Amino acid sequence: MATKARVGSGSQIGIITRYNFLNYFRARRFYVMLSIMLLISLLLTAVVGYYRPVTFLGIPGESASTAVLGFYGAGWGSFVSIVVILSAAFFGGDAISGEFQNRTGYFLVPNPIRRSAIYVGKWIAALAASTIILLIFAGVMLANGLYYFPGNVPWEFAQSVAFAWIYLVAALSLTFAFSSLFKSSSISILMSVILLLFVFGVIDTVSSAVAGVEPWYSITYGAGIITSILNVPYPAHQLTQSLGSLAGGPNRTNARFQLTTFNATVPEGLGILLVYFVAMAALGLWLFERKEFTS
Amino acid sequence: MAPSLEAVQLTKNFGSFTAVSGLDLKVQGTKCVGFLGPNGAGKTTTMKMFTGLIAATSGSALINGVDVSKDKKSALASCATLIETPEIYSSLTPKEALSMICEIRGVPKAERGKRIDEALGLVKMTEWENKRVGSFSKGMKQRVNVASTLLSDPEVIILDEPSTGLDPRGMSEVRSIVKSLSDRLVFMSSHLLAEVTEVCQEVALVDHGKLLVYDTLENVTARFSGGGGSVQVGFSRMVDEETASKVSKLQGVQGVTRSNDRHLIVRFDPKAVSQDKLFEGVAGLKAGAVSFEQASGLEDAYLSLIKETL
Numbered sequence: 001m002a003t004k005a006r007v008g009s010g011s012q013i014g015i016i017t018r019y020n021f022l023n024y025f026r027a028r029r030f031y032v033m034l035s036i037m038l039l040i041s042l043l044l045t046a047v048v049g050y051y052r053p054v055t056f057l058g059i060p061g062e063s064a065s066t067a068v069l070g071f072y073g074a075g076w077g078s079f080v081s082i083v084v085i086l087s088a089a090f091f092g093g094d095a096i097s098g099e100f101q102n103r104t105g106y107f108l109v110p111n112p113i114r115r116s117a118i119y120v121g122k123w124i125a126a127l128a129a130s131t132i133i134l135l136i137f138a139g140v141m142l143a144n145g146l147y148y149f150p151g152n153v154p155w156e157f158a159q160s161v162a163f164a165w166i167y168l169v170a171a172l173s174l175t176f177a178f179s180s181l182f183k184s185s186s187i188s189i190l191m192s193v194i195l196l197l198f199v200f201g202v203i204d205t206v207s208s209a210v211a212g213v214e215p216w217y218s219i220t221y222g223a224g225i226i227t228s229i230l231n232v233p234y235p236a237h238q239l240t241q242s243l244g245s246l247a248g249g250p251n252r253t254n255a256r257f258q259l260t261t262f263n264a265t266v267p268e269g270l271g272i273l274l275v276y277f278v279a280m281a282a283l284g285l286w287l288f289e290r291k292e293f294t295s
Numbered sequence: 296m297a298p299s300l301e302a303v304q305l306t307k308n309f310g311s312f313t314a315v316s317g318l319d320l321k322v323q324g325t326k327c328v329g330f331l332g333p334n335g336a337g338k339t340t341t342m343k344m345f346t347g348l349i350a351a352t353s354g355s356a357l358i359n360g361v362d363v364s365k366d367k368k369s370a371l372a373s374c375a376t377l378i379e380t381p382e383i384y385s386s387l388t389p390k391e392a393l394s395m396i397c398e399i400r401g402v403p404k405a406e407r408g409k410r411i412d413e414a415l416g417l418v419k420m421t422e423w424e425n426k427r428v429g430s431f432s433k434g435m436k437q438r439v440n441v442a443s444t445l446l447s448d449p450e451v452i453i454l455d456e457p458s459t460g461l462d463p464r465g466m467s468e469v470r471s472i473v474k475s476l477s478d479r480l481v482f483m484s485s486h487l488l489a490e491v492t493e494v495c496q497e498v499a500l501v502d503h504g505k506l507l508v509y510d511t512l513e514n515v516t517a518r519f520s521g522g523g524g525s526v527q528v529g530f531s532r533m534v535d536e537e538t539a540s541k542v543s544k545l546q547g548v549q550g551v552t553r554s555n556d557r558h559l560i561v562r563f564d565p566k567a568v569s570q571d572k573l574f575e576g577v578a579g580l581k582a583g584a585v586s587f588e589q590a591s592g593l594e595d596a597y598l599s600l601i602k603e604t605l
Contacts, residue, residue, distance in 0.1 A: 006372065007401040019387065019395045026386035026427075106381035107392070107440065110346035110453075111399050112372040293348035294309070295339075295379065 009117045016113075016121025017128070024091060024129040033090045037083055037133050041140040044075050048144065057148060066232060068149040072157045073230035076141040080160075080226055083137050084168045085196040087130035092175030093189030095122045096288055100183045105293055119288050123176055123281075130168050138164075159229050163269070167223040170276040171196060174219060177284035180291065196220065214238070214262045222272025224264050235263040296359070298373070298450035298480040299323040300345065304354035307340050307504075314340040316504035317354065322482060322497070327473060329491035329498040329512075330484040333601055337504035338484040339379065342455045345482075346376045358451055372400075375449035377440050380459050385429030389420055389439045392428060393446060400447040414442035417472055433460040441469060452476060454483040458490065470494055488593045498593070500600050507600050516592035525562045525595040526570065527554060528577055529586030534559055538582040545576040552598055560590050562598050 007015075024030050048056045055074045058067025096119070099105035108118060138161045145153065175192040182188040200220040207215040215221040228235050243257040264272065305318040315337040322328045332338050343349040345356045347367040356363045361370040383392045390411055397407045415421045418438040428436060437460045444452055454473070458466040466487075473481055473494045485491050491498060492512065499509040508515055528542070533556045542559060543551040547568025552560045563573055577584045 007399060009368075012399055015395060015398045019384070019391065022391070023384040023386045103380070103382040104384055106348070106378055107383050107443070109348055110371065110376040110378055111396065112368045112370075113399050114368055115347075290350075292350065293343060 007112075009114055012113050012117040013121040013124065016108075016118055017124040020122050020125035021128050024125060029090050030129060033087060033133055034136070036086060037137050038140075040079050040083065041137060044079065045140070045144055048075070048148070064149065064152060065154065068145065068152050069154050069156060069230050069232055071145055071148060072141065072154065072160065073227060075144065076138070076157065076160065077227035077230050080134075080137065080164045081167075081220070081223060082197075083134060084130075084164055084171055084223075085193065087133050088126075088168060088171035088175045088196065089189050089192040091126035091129050092123075092172045092179060093192040094179055094185035095126055095176055096179035096284070096291075097182050097188040098179075098185045100291070100293065101185050109293065115289050116285055119176070119180075119285050123172065126172055126176070127169065130172065131165065134161075134164060134168055154230075156229050156232075160226050163223075163226045163229065163266075166270065166273050167219075167226060170219055170222075170273040170280070173277045173280035173284065177280040177287065180284040180287035183291075208262045209259050212258070212260045216264075216268070216272065219272065219276045221262070222264055222269045222276070225266050225269030228263050228269075229266065234266075237265055238262055297324045299357070299359055300451060300453075300480065300482050301357040301360075302341065302345075302354065303357065305341065305344060305351055305356055306353045307337070307344060307349065308352045314504050315344070315351075318501070318504065318506055320499055320506055320509055322480065322499070322509075325478050325480055326497060327476070327481040327483060327495040329495035330482060330501070331488070331491060331498055331597060332484075332501040336501045338501060339455055340504075341501070342376075342378055342453055342482075342484060345453055346374075346378055347371065348378060373449055374451040374453065375444035375447060376453040376455075377444050377457055378453070378455045380433065380437055381440050383428045383436060383439060386427055388425050388427055389415060389442070390424045392439065393443055396443050397446050402447055410446050411442075414445045415439075417445065417468075418442045419468065434462055434465055437461055438465065441472065445472070450479050452479060452481045452483075454481065456485055457483065458485065458487065466490070488591060488597060492591055492593050500597065502601055512593065515596050519596035519599045524565045524570065525560055525590035525598060526573065527586075527588050527590045527594075528559045528561055528584050529588075530557045530559070531583040531585045533557060534582075538580065541580050541582065542577060545573065545580075547573065550598055552601075560594055560598060562595065 047053070056071050058070055099108065109115065142153065145157070174196070178192050179188045182191070196219070200218050204215045204218050204221050207213050207218070239261040241259045243259055299321065301321040302318045305315055306313070307315040318337070318341060330338050340349065344351045345358065345363060347363055351364060358370040358374045363370040393411045393414060394407060397410060402410055412421070415424050418441050420435065420438050420442065423431070423435065428439065441457055444454070457469050457473070461469060470490055470493055473483065483495065495512060497509070497511050498515050500507040508519070510518070530538070534553060539551050539553065539559060542548065542561060547563045548561055549564055550562040554560050561573070574587050577587065
């Protein structure tokens with residue numbers, strides 16, 4: 001028998017990462033995601049270039065530092081969440097379920113490799129592919145920003161990009177957990193998109209605006225720091241607006257409706273994203289370790 | 296130490312259904328062991344427990360003495376597997392997919408290229424080595440899967456119906472490959488009894504998740520053919536229930552099994568009816584019988600042990 005070296009799990013994670021990244025990079029979905037991101041970038045560039053909206057370019061008399069933050073807040077801040085969510089769903093939504101549905105797991109799993117090494121390797125590959133998309137989007141925004149505000153790149157934008165990447169890490173952890181839960185690729189992708197794009201948003205609104213409870217348990221609430229950091233000053237943690245008042249009650253404290261908005265502080269937001277990353281990674285891995293390859 | 300596969304009271308339940316029930320089986324040495332049984336007998340489930348694709352409800356599956364459920368990585372280090380018909384990442388080429396397996400299995404870098412070339416050559420896929428797997432037919436993918444089991448020079452090879460999806464030439468080539476692996480332990484399930492007869496030295500028969508017999512091919516054939524005879528009858532059209540029932544009621548017939556849509560294997564008592572009389576009886580049914588040939592001894596033993604008849 002020929003000599004064989006025992007391969008450590010760390011090296012095997014690297015092997016899985018490399019070949020999965022190659023698979024992602026050659027697959028149609030990478031280019032679909034790239035096209036979606038470039039389309040968003042192109043539309044933003046065209047709209048700002050043609051209409052020159054004050055939302056992006058600031059109002060006359062506004063300081064350059066405020067205007068440039070407004071530009072990044074309106075462009076990057078408005079769309080980065082969509083880019084992160086779609087990337088996480090595209091690259092993570094079926095990463096594990098696909099091994100069952102497409103039967104690629106039958107090629108990979110019956111080898112001297114731990115399932116955890118496969119899971120982590122695939123996760124890193126998905127993160128690498130998603131990071132490329134995110135960085136290209138950030139690059140396009142930066143190029144636009146430098147065109148309108150030459151030599152003025154606010155430190156807050158760099159922080160926002162870093163927060164967006166951390167959101168991507170947590171979102172991928174969540175989509176991988178969903179991917180481990182379902183055996184159908186389409187269901188796991190769909191559930192990931194619906195949850196991140198709509199359900200958490202609704203929960204945030206209902207919890208804060210209607211119930212007046214801070215949605216500290218929501219990943220999208222934690223991700224609010226991506227846009228909040230681009231505001232000067234940083235938004236207040238809690239804002240309450242009174243809407244309408246009781247009949248004959250001129251006093252605003254008698255208001256019938258009060259709309260409460262919460263904004264996560266930076267440490268709180270990072271904490272929420274970190275907890276999501278750890279909890280969902282543990283859950284996804286636990287599910288994958290126990291999931292059986294039954295036809 | 297000789298390579299070995301061992302099931303100790305191996306059991307797998309899917310809810311209330313018991314797929315494998317307290318299976319005790321030890322195969323050891325360098326040989327090919329055929330793993331036989333009807334559909335749903337528990338063959339694939341057993342093999343999946345040996346490869347970590349599913350977990351045993353109770354009992355142990357050991358490869359070279361290492362319990363798969365406790366240390367899958369060590370257990371499979373010297374074992375290559377082909378379970379059902381795996382798919383390969385569609386964007387990869389056969390060369391890349393096999394290179395990934397080589398790296399996972401720790402094949403030294405200097406040897407990888409040679410091993411991959413040899414394995415692809417054996418399964419006649421050299422010409423396609425740099426084409427993406429996504430464009431391949433099922434048979435071509437299965438050839439790459441077979442190649443993947445040869446890369447790391449394993450002591451133990453578990454093959455679950457390796458001929459699935461292959462054309463007749465491909466099936467013949469796989470048989471040749473398996474026969475060439477005489478210096479290791481090959482544990483192979485198959486529905487093709489002729490294939491098992493050709494390549495295996497021993498057979499293990501399971502039904503309803505239980506081991507019925509494990510012995511050499513010669514012993515199984517001698518012990519369980521029961522002195523009876525069996526013939527395979529070919530029909531010009533699909534065999535329906537009525538035809539099978541009529542054949543089973545002919546004088547001297549002990550059992551009838553459908554081997555495929557157009558063939559029946561008929562077990563008969565030679566003392567009660569001679570082959571020529573049986574032939575006349577089948578022809579007399581005017582059910583479209585077009586061929587009549589002696590079935591193999593293994594088929595006879597199989598039919599004797601597996602009681603699921605029409």
